[in-house]
Amino acid sequence: MGVTATPMVHMSGVQKWFGDLHVLQDIEFDVAAGEVVVVIGPSGSGKSTLCRAINRLEPINEGEIAIDGVPLPEEGKALAKLRAEVGMVFQSFNLFSHKTVLENVTLGPIKVLGKSKADADKRAIELLERVGVASQAGKLPAQLSGGQQQRVAIARALAMDPKVMLFDEPTSALDPEMIKEVLDTMVDLAKFGMTMVVVTHEMGFARTAADRVVFMADGRIVEQNTPDEFFTNPQSDRAQDFLGKILKH
Numbered sequence: 001m002g003v004t005a006t007p008m009v010h011m012s013g014v015q016k017w018f019g020d021l022h023v024l025q026d027i028e029f030d031v032a033a034g035e036v037v038v039v040i041g042p043s044g045s046g047k048s049t050l051c052r053a054i055n056r057l058e059p060i061n062e063g064e065i066a067i068d069g070v071p072l073p074e075e076g077k078a079l080a081k082l083r084a085e086v087g088m089v090f091q092s093f094n095l096f097s098h099k100t101v102l103e104n105v106t107l108g109p110i111k112v113l114g115k116s117k118a119d120a121d122k123r124a125i126e127l128l129e130r131v132g133v134a135s136q137a138g139k140l141p142a143q144l145s146g147g148q149q150q151r152v153a154i155a156r157a158l159a160m161d162p163k164v165m166l167f168d169e170p171t172s173a174l175d176p177e178m179i180k181e182v183l184d185t186m187v188d189l190a191k192f193g194m195t196m197v198v199v200t201h202e203m204g205f206a207r208t209a210a211d212r213v214v215f216m217a218d219g220r221i222v223e224q225n226t227p228d229e230f231f232t233n234p235q236s237d238r239a240q241d242f243l244g245k246i247l248k249h
């Protein structure tokens with residue numbers, strides 16, 4: 001019998017309602033270590049809610065969530081500690097406007113992980129180099145382009161040494177010419193073996209960078225497959241309809 005590796009992300013029996021709206025229905029969702037999963041689907045299908053539920057940023061009504069085999073409690077110090085293992089990048093960068101780029105990246109490691117300033121600075125510079133914005137380290141966020149700010153947000157998340165990175169529409173707020181630089185940074189992370197869950201409307205990224213595409217509609221995971229299979233041979237009516245609409249444009 002083969003040994004089954006512990007998934008990096010595990011969700012089972014997850015249910016979530018917003019009032020009468022059943023926005024996550026019977027979610028069974030595992031992500032393996034090093035896997036890149038891209039979540040797609042029509043507007044309002046629950047993609048962001050799923051992404052935010054992974055670290056309980058969005059509370060759920062029922063179900064279990066575990067990160068690297070450790071169940072995520074609903075609240076308290078243990079949740080805060082485990083949450084630090086899950087890096088999040090949102091549509092809006094949410095950088096501290098009065099702090100420099102470098103300080104934005106070192107804040108979490110110093111305050112939450114207890115790193116020395118020297119260690120945090122060294123690691124932050126490495127990460128800023130990796131995402132291509134080290135030359136901006138001393139500037140304030142407002143002095144950077146949107147694409148650069150989003151890459152700082154990625155470096156800030158990586159500085160916490162996360163086990164998994166969640167991206168919730170990371171390029172939706174960017175001008176077209178900046179989308180590519182952020183997607184390239186994400187492709188680079190994927191190549192380094194980072195476990196990633198990415199909610200995006202960028203089908204090019206889904207096709208080329210995903211190990212698996214998860215298609216959601218009406219709060220359910222309707223189907224999932226390799227990008228090649230999903231885009232050439234969608235199984236469900238909902239996915240065929242969705243692809244028909246978006247690929248026309």
Ligand SMILES: Nc1ncnc2c1ncn2[C@@H]1O[C@H](COP(=O)(O)OP(=O)(O)OP(=O)(O)O)[C@@H](O)[C@H]1O
Nearest residue numbers: 018019021023041042043044045046047048049050
């Ligand atoms: N805080 C909230 N209160 C009430 N309803 C909400 C809340 N957040 C989301 N919803 C609703 O839940 C459903 C799922 O929303 P969600 O943002 O997860 O969808 P999505 O697939 O990410 O959509 P999009 O692609 O447009 O971002 C939508 O109908 C949305 O209006």
